[in-house]
Amino acid sequence: MISKKDFEGFKNLFHRFLQVKGPSVKWDKIHKPPEDLIHPYDKIKAQGLPDSVAASLNKLVVVKLNGGLGTSMGCKGPKSVISVRNENTFLDLTVHQIEHLNKTFNVDVPLVLMNSFNTDEDTKKILQKYTHHRVHIHTFNQSRYPRINKESLLPVAKDLGMHGDHADAWYPPGHGDIYASFYNSGLLDQLIAAGKEYIFVSNIDNLGATVDLFILNHLMTQPKDKRCEFIMEVTDKTRADVKGGTLIQYDDKLRLLEIAQVPKAHVxxxxxxxxxxxxxxxNLWISLAAIKRLHEKNTMDMEIIVxxxxxxxxxxxxxxxTAVGAAIKAFDNALGVNVPRSRFLPVKTSSDLLLVMSNLYSLDAGSLTMSKKREFPSTPHVKLGSSFTKVHDFLTRFESxxxxxxxxxxxxxxxxxxxxxxxxxxxxIIIANHGDRIDIPAGAVLENKIVSGNLRILDH
Structure with a gap:
């Protein structure tokens, strides 16, 4: 059931929402971040690794944001159980990666899943299949907040029930809720007591978000008085990423600027x-002790996304x-690390799914890496039409x-x-007009081709 802490959290968020007047950023105060606050990944990698990375790994926890459903891809249940590669789901790949780390370095890196009330029950059933894997898995739940009627600003829910007519009266309040719900679950204190210092947080559908030993080492080797409490991995924008949030310098702090905060004139x-x-x-690396301190002092202050x-x-x-990255401004000595594009491989659509299922990538111990046979490292631009949106339809349209x-x-x-x-x-480019159908024959090689009209291949 909904907890007292959820109510408190919602009340605070709603009060802040009522008090906010005007845009959350003044455009003329936005500056590019100073170069010394955005570290190039190549430089971090060039530092190499110490003889033993095991000590650092034993202080790490991997957290995956697992609150999303697969509805946008036509699937029921948690998105993390969609098969993405050789029958492996997002969750399978994550478990394989961490198990491989634990075995290779003889360490204990636990996996923590932040579920939502939408995904918790199904995820817990699935987790039973990993009981004999060498990885300790913990879960905690995001908060559950009531949706608000846009006109009256009153909650839509009439009671605390979740079923029938009330199913859509509630929602999980974005991944910025991780700080409060992680703390409230008691798991944060448990991990600190076990000697853990940092979490590596990422979306479960980002197949590029693996544990990077060079970034971890960079975190652990910062001078004690300049201990970095928050690293945000950023990567170079392409035309496909124009809506992604960016890092700015604002009031002498690193800050995340999302498109929703930008005044219309500056979009x-x-x-x-x-x-x-x-x-x-x-992909974020965050100090556990700092999360505890900031939550207890109530100084996280993340912008509200309506x-x-x-x-x-x-x-x-x-x-x-709220967004998890928006808290960056509250942490001490926060940094951005400009990582290769390969660390950002999200699967949001069937077009993304086609890329990760193809021979562009090879799979090794749960990690996908770009095939060495591809001559240039950028991924192709793929746009599949509405007939491919649902995973089931997508799969029936490809014999291989x-x-x-x-x-x-x-x-x-x-x-x-x-x-x-x-x-x-x-x-x-392949375009079948309304009422037409195109069957690309087995063994066909299409190079710089536009195919349109009607092409039926009949069995005989």
Missing amino acids: DEFKSVTKFKIFNTN NPKTLDGGLNVIQLE IPDMLELDHLTVSGDVTFGKNVSLKGTV
Whole structure:
């Protein structure tokens, strides 16, 4: 049931929401972060590793944000149980990665899942299959807050029930809730007592977010009086990332600037790749002791994200949320680390799924790495149409995943299917108009081709 602490948390957030007037940032106070606060990954890697990284690993906890459902990809239940590679789910890959670390270095890095009331029950059932793996798994739940009627600003929920008509009256309040719910669960204190010092937090659907020993070592070797309490991994923006949050210098602090905070007149400027060159991957390294201190002093102060939604019955509601990275300004000696793009490999759509299932990547101990056979390190730009949105439909349209090693750009629209062993190279555009169907034959090689019209291959 909803706890007293959830009520307190919601009350504080709602009061802050009522008090906020005007934009949360003044545009003329925004500056580019000083170079010494954004460390290039290459420099960190060049420092090398000490003879034993085991001591550092034993102070680390991996936390995965696991509150999301797979509904946007047409799946029921937690997104983390969608199969992404060789029948392995997001959760399988995560467990394999950490188990591999624990075995290789003979350490105990635990895995912590932050579930939501949407994913908790299903996730706990699935976790039983990992009981004999060499990784200790803990879970805790995000808070549960009531959605608010946009007009009246009153909660939609009439009682504390979660079922029937009340199912959509509640929501998990964004991943910024990690600090309070982690603390309230008692797990934070338990891990500190066990000698853990840092958590590495990332979205469970970011397949690039593996434990990086060089960043961990960089954290652990900062001078004691300059101990870094928060590292945000950022990476260079491409045209596909123009909406991603960025790091700025504001009131002499590093701060996360999200598109929702940008005044309308400056949105184009925010999206420009020239002024704001980096964006937040949501891979974060955070001090446990600092989380405890800031939570107890109530000095986290994350900007409120007002997320408008329309419920099935047509009612307009708002959800008040916060983002985990927005707390960066409250931590001491916070840094950004500019990491390679390979550390940001999110699977949000079936287009992303096609990339990670293809021969562009090889799988080793739960980690995906770009194939050495690909001549350039950037990933192809893939846009699959609405016939591919649901994972089930997507899978029925490919007899096997095409060879994409030499692909730059793929656009597919309409009723299109792919036979076995198809090879895609350069720029390929396949468009089946309404009422038409295109079957790409087995063994076809499409290089810099536009295919349109009607192409049916009939069994005979």
